[in-house]
Amino acid sequence: MIYKNIVCTLCGCLCDDIEVVTEGERIADVKNACEFSRSKFLNHAKDRAKHLIKKNGKLVEVPIEEALGEAAEILKKADFPLIYGLSSTETDAQRMAVELAELIGASIDNTxxxxxxxxxxAVQDCGAAKCTLGEVRNRADLVIFWGCNPAEAHIRHATRYSITPRGLYTESGRKGREIVHVDVRETKTSKMADIFVKVKPGRDYELLSAFRAAVKGYDVGDVAGVPSETITQLVEKMKSCKFGVIFFGLGLTMTGAKHMNVDAALRLVRDLNDHTKFTINPMRGHGNVSGSNDVMTWCTGYPFAVNFSKGYPVYNPGEFSAVDILARRECDAALIIASDPVAHFPAQASEHLVRIPTIVIDPKINLTSLIAKIVIPSAIAGIECDGTAYRMDGIPLRLKKVIDSEFLPDREILKKIIERVKA
Amino acid sequence: MNYMKVILISGRTTKQGISLEMGKTSEEYSNNVAVIMMNENDMKKIGAKEDEHVEVRTKFGSAVVRCKESRIDRGIAFMPYGPWANMMISADTQGTGMPDYKGVEAKISATDKDVLTIANVIERIKEIK
Structure with a gap:
């Protein structure tokens, strides 16, 4: 069987032109996919989790009913439970997770x-002049990648949206686009760019502020390791392009100034709109992390780090974000859905998951499931069950099912847990 | 001990991303994630050659990983996201929710110690009281 126009849920690009060839119960081939996507589809059956409960220090296989019942009991009894993850599942499951959080008075956070x-x-502070990836493809003649490495993280971004595609007003494709890469190190993305600008580590805020000053006509001198001439030359390009876009990544969000780095970038783009059309977009990582923000916002009013212990949603990153709750050892139970904090959180934070009953819902064995009290396997959204995911630019796309699974979708598992908590 | 100070940055690599999908308990995952990329002159300075083991230490923890030569500036070192890099990152988010995954001061030295396998990493976490 050949399935065309399948959406890949691996990264925020949500490429929707994947061709999947199935033979019986297995995926035999994948076309149009990047290396990550190929690996995701072809290895979907590998390393699958089982229904497990820790008994006498060891995880043992149990019937699904026992795992669901025990999970509900743990969540019901907890005084300050944490629900975390959500970015690798589909929107219905995200919605059910919020419902469960409200029911048990949990903190709920996504990746x-x-x-x-x-x-x-930063966007809540000063707004953002965003656009869709379709607009980039059809209009952008200046594309700046700042603190991101799409060549290794969003592999088809360049060919589908930002560097080589020919669009409505970008008929000449790559030739008609100027590509700039700003980063602390040269990567595969720098090789795709016309200009590579090396900024000193942790100095992005200064450089962005220098660009803002230069846009206003000030002579800023050398800043953050970048020569004055380069700044002047780039500012001229920014002001004179027809449609500019900055794509930025975790190089801005994970370094010292964090939201203030992004704030400076958003304000630079706002200033540039006095001269031309300029936009800015985050390079979202997980396939449906953007959806987790949208779903949590339309359910609670807030995009992440929400607490329900007062019976209504309270938002406070730093207080109700997962790393902080874990590092302060506040939660007394955790439900991890479609994420792997042991692989990705600072050890000082993920350690707390060992001290408390941790429930993991995930298709695969991951590092968090190895230390969990309860493991509940699920169907992979976009391969083994349908659903909806939001692309990095906020466009929702329908996910299709291409192969049957013995496992329930995340949304069904959460629904069953909710029923048991209510019982 | 011959060590040098660097700014440690963690991030995504293609190999890390592909091996994630192969399974985090796979050998590929450990091989591709328990590594640090350094400038060749920095490697010479601490006396480490390609694929030899180095110990990376920050205020928050340490890990032994294999070193790889890379086109990166002197004084900067890069590690793929994963449990080895996590051992050296603080959980203090300064009220933002986001740890400093990039830009941590670290000391690197050559070592004869073994790289922890993923099973060792999990065992170490399980021993936490």
Whole structure:
């Protein structure tokens, strides 16, 4: 069987032109996919989790009913539970997770807090002139990648949206676009760019502020390791392009100034709109991390780091974000869905998951499931069950099912846990 | 001990991303993630050659990983996201929710110690009281 126009949920690009060839119960081939996507589809059946409960220090296989019942009991009894993850599942599951959080008075956070959380905080501060990836493809003649490495993280971004595609007003494709890469180190992305600008580590805020001053006509001198002439030359390009875009990554959100770095970038783009059309977009990592912000916002009013212990949603990154709750050892139970904090959180934070009953819902065995009290396997959204995911620019796309699974989708698992908590 | 100070940055690499999908308990994952990329002159300075083991220490923890030569400036070192880099990153987010995954001061020295396998990493976490 050949399935065309399948959406890949690996990264925020959500490429929707994947061709999947199935033979019986397995995926035999994948076309149009990047290396990550190929690996995701072809290895979907590998390393699958089982229904497990820790008994006498060892994880043992149990029937699904026992795992669901025990998970509900743990969550019901907890005084300050944490629900975390969500970015690698589909929107219905995200919605159910919020419902569960409200029911048990939990803190609920998605992986945004450790990727573009600072971006959201900056956007809440000063707004963002965003655009869709379709607009970039059809209009952009100046593309700046700042603190990101799409050549290794969003592999088809360049060919589908930002560097080589020919669009409505970009008929000449790569030739008609000027590509700039700003980063602390040369990467594969620098090789795709016309100009590489090396900024000193941790000095992005200064450089962005220097660009803002230069846009206003000030002579800023050398800043953050970047010569004055380069700044002047780039500012001229920014002001004179027809449609400019900055794509930025975790190089801005994970370094010292965090949301203030992003704030400076957003304000630079706002200033540039006095001269031409300029936009800015975060390079979102996980396939549906953008969806987790949208779903949490339309359910609670806030995009991440929300607490329900008062019975209504309270938002406060730093207080109700997962790393902080864990590092302060505040939560007394955790439900991790479609994420792997043991692989990606500072050890000082993820350690707390060993001290408390941790429930993991995930298709695969991951590092968090190895230390969990309960493991509940699920179907992979976009391969083994349908759903909706939001692309990095906020465009929702429908995910299709291409192969049957013995496992329930995340949304069904959460629904069953909710029923048991209510019972 | 012959060590040098660097600014440690963690991030995504293609190999890390692909091996994630192969499974985090796979050998590929450990091989591709328990590494540090350094400037060749920095490697010479601490007396480490390609694929030899180095110990990376920050105020928050340490890890032994294999070193790889890379086109990176002197004084900067890069590690793929994963449990080895996590051992050296503080959980203090200064009220933002976001740890400093990039830009941590670290000391690097050559070592004969072994790189922890993923099983060792998990065992170490499980021993936490």
């Amino acid at each position: 945004t807090s450790v990727c573009h959380g600072p971006t959201i905080q």
